[in-house]
Every structure is written in C-alpha cells, then in structure tokens.
Amino acid sequence: MAPGELSHAIGTLKSSNENLIIGMEASNEDASVYRLDDNRALVQTVDYITPVVDDPYIYGQIAAANSLSDVFAMGGDVATALNLVGFDGCNHKAEVLNEILQGGLSKVTECGGIVVGGHTIETPEMTYGLSVSGFVHPDKIYRNNTPRVGDVLVLTKPIGMGVLTTGIKADMLEEKAIIKTADILAQLNHKASVIMREFDVSACTDVTGFGLAGHAYEMAGNNFTLEFDFSKVPILSEAIELANMGIIPAGTYNNKEYLDLHVEVKKEYKDDIFFYDAQTSGGLLIALRECDAQKFVTRLKDIGYEYSSIVAQVKEFSGKSLVLI
Amino acid sequence: MKIDCRGLACPEPVINTKKSLELLPDDSILEVLVDSNASRENVIRFAKNESLSVSDEITQDGSVKITIVKGFTCEIAMPEKNEDFLDKVLFLKDDKVGENELGSMLMVGFLKSILELPKLPKTIICVNKAVLLTTADENSDVISVLKTLEDKGVEIFSCGVCLDFYKVSEKLKVGVVGNAYGTVEALFKSKGTITL
Secondary structure (H helix, E strand, C coil): CCHHHHHHHCCCCCCCCCEEEEECCCCCCCCCEEEECCCCCCEEEEEEEECCCCCCCHHHHHHHHHHHHHHHHCCCEEEEEEEEEHHHHHHCCCHHHHHHHHHHHHHHHHHEEEEEEEEEECCCCCCCEEEEEECCCCCHHHCCCCCCCCCEEEEEECCCCHHHHHHHHHHCCCCHHHHHHHHHHHHHHHHHHHHHHHCEEEEEECCCHHHHHHHHHHHHHCCCCECCHHHHEEEEEHHHHHHHCCCCCCCHHHHHHHHHHEEEECCCCHHHHHHHCCCCCCCCEEEECCCHHHHHHHHHHHCCCEEEEEEEEECCCCCCEEEEE | CCEEEECCCCCCCHHHHHHHHHCCCCCEEEEEEEEEEEHHHHHHHHHHHCEHHHHEECCCCCCCEEEEEECCCCHHHHHHHHHHEEEEEEECCCCCCCEEEHHHHHHHHHHHHHHHHCEEEEEEEEHHHHHHHHHHCCCCHHHHHHHHHHCCEEEEEEHHHHHHHCHHHHCCCCEEEEEEEHHHHHHCCCCEECCC
C-alpha cells in the first residue's frame, strides 16, 4: 500500500499497556516489542508477499526471508513462525503448496527457529509469508530512528529488487540474472544482525517496501539529515538496464511521490529512481561509528554479504531529512 | 495504431508498447493510453531508451495519451561503403596483362585475386581496350568476376568514348558508362591508383 494511504488507514488505531515497548504508535519501527521480564521481550512481526519468481520452493524461501527480516532488524532472534498462505488451488496442484512451505521452512530452520503451524485459504492470487515471534533483550533493542551525528550508514544488500522482480514478471530477465536475484532475495539478514551486535551500532532498520529512501526517512525523521553518496549504493547492473526500459513498479513511483519532498538532490544521478525502489527482503541499513564501519563491512563481506557498502553519513538536521551527493 | 493500457499494472503497459512497436512498419505512430503516473513514466522511459521521439498529453477524461513515432531506419550506405573499401582506383587500359593468351588469363587471374583481398578497391575504371572486359561474353569468367566485384559494391566504370570506338556500347554487362571528367576526378581524389 502507498505510504501515505497506509498512514491514513491506520493512523487512528490505538492499543497499548505498560509492557509494550514498541507498538503501533511507533509506526516507523520494524517490529513490535513486548516486555516479558527484565531479560526478555517478545518481538512480533508479520509479512506476506505475492510470488516474485516462478519456482515455488524459492518463492517460499524469499517470502520467509522477507518476513523474518524485521526480527533481525530489531536485533532479535527468531523463535517460532506461523505460515500464512493464500493458495490459488484452481490453477495449482497441492504439491506446489508443499514446495512453497518447504522453502519457507528451510529459512526458518536456517536461523534457528521452528515453524509451529499456520493457516491457508483459497485465494485467486497467491500469497505467502510468516507471522514471526522472537526474543530480544529489552535493553538491547535496535531502534531505527536513533542514529548519532557523525555515524555512517552501512547497507548490507544491493537495491534494485523491485525493478528486477518486475522484470522477472515481464520475462525480461535471463536465467542467470534470475538466479542471482533470487539468491539475494532469499539471503537472510540473520548473520548480519548477529555481527552487528559486536559493534557500537546506534540504529538499524531493514530496507523493504518503502525503498532505501523510505526506510532512511524513518531513520532520520526530522531530527537528522542523512547524506547519501549515491555512487556507493550497490545496485545490480541488470536492474539499471531494466529501469532504462521503463520496467519500474508502481510501488517505486508511489514511494517517490511520497518521499521526494524530503530529499535534497545535490548531485543528479541518472538512476536515482532506485533510491525509491520498493525492495522485497532487502538488506539492513545500520548506523554505527565511522571508525568501525570498514571493519564491519569486511566482516559482512567475509560471511557472504558481498554487496555491503558504506552509503551515507549522519549529520545534523539541516532542512531536509535526506540528501543525495 | 492505438493501444489502451489503462488499468494495466506494470510491466504490462511497457510490454504492450514494445510488442506494438515491433509490429509497426517504419514511419508509424503509436498512441498509448495510460491512466497512472507509473505507466506514463515507464512508457516514456522505454521510448526514450529506444531513441524514439515521444510526447504526451492529458486527455479529456484525465488519462494520458502518449504518442510515439517509430522513425525510419536510415541506411547510410555510402559512409559504410567507404569504410569497407580501399581508397584506391584500379585503372585498366587493356583487356590483358601483357601480351597474348597469357595476358588474358593473367587479367582474369588478377581480378579474381582482388576478390580475395580483405578490402576491395573503391573503383575500377576501364579505358581503351579494357572496355572489352566489361562487354565480354555473358558466360565468360571475366564477366562473372566483374559482376561479383560489382555486387560487393565496387564501382566499375567503362569509358563511353572507348565503348563507342570498339563498337561495344550495347554490350555493356557490368558497371556503368563513365566519362573523362569522372575518371580524372576519381584518379586524383583517391589515395592511389593501380594500373595493370
């Protein structure tokens, strides 16, 4: 749903008690956090998506990775997951559903969680995702709007996924590129989240439907200005080619419409539409001390986040929340 | 051609535009009707990327009509031709290379060898007895070789006066009738002249 419309729809919902650390009112946050005791808080998040690739197993993996991501963005660990399925039984056999669920299970298992149930209904359009529960220490929650001036931002996965998944739907991406895209989409943010806990991280969010700009805006609010060196933002070359041909999803344009008044463009980039490109199962955007950033990126690359890059600096708010240089 | 892409989600408008353009002959106009900003931007991006001229306007009911012109493919044959040819002229004054039967065989042999060169000479000029080459028998080796050279783009000129002198004007089988000025211009303009 377009960001503006969503705020409008849920803006007046109120629900809380004294144990709620992060709830709906913190609509910028990635997941809810509910205190259980002094050492543990419950993290909950839910997400589901329509198919982005043809292979049901891989679709299951990507949808699961997408749903699990928010727990990692909070600095939490996954405990249990419930399947949420909208299955198009008229056009697909039951085996397809099994493949999807096996894919999802593989990812939940990968990060140490278990699938404990789920719900399936017949729908004309396929959807799959997870409702995830996890745990985090109440004092070690990584919020997304608490960076410090002087910090830098590291992005762990490339952007361009919105364009690429649209290209896959249009049959305009060749096999090798589809596999590369699917691998990136299915990659969990789990290990990055674990490594991040070793560093002095001030804020963390994952980059998903609102694009890099949207989630960066959640981080900055009107309190900070995040200065992005767009040339350092990792974008897959296949995505750039597709965008030139006009294969850009409506969601990306919606994001741009909502966000570009918060963006100051100091340097024009031909591909700046990618700043707003809606991501599925995107990477983590992490604010940490500048002196640690290079070491952090090296650690990330060593364990498989090969596109990790230092992409922005956190500065004092100077009129616009986001700046492209 | 007009296509209605209103109500279609990305990437359908671009795909439909692409397919329609492929079907249209050159010098055609495609009108695409869209009703969302995303579709409008995408179709325009696509057209610009294909180097097509594109414009858009808002219609009465609020949709957007995008007009794309599929231009003609300009086949600039001449410059290309020059790149693939040696800027040299083959100037033939006789229908053989040296005397008697051997001379005739050598001429054919020579012309055949020219075909093997990586780059062919731009022009062959036949004056005096050399016009007997371009007016030789239809089934002869020499006509066959000369026609091959002509097909590959080599210009072949036969001196008009010489054709008249040898009374073979009607028998010209390959190339065109040249004239003195054209001949001299070609010789002086080229980077070099080869005479056999």
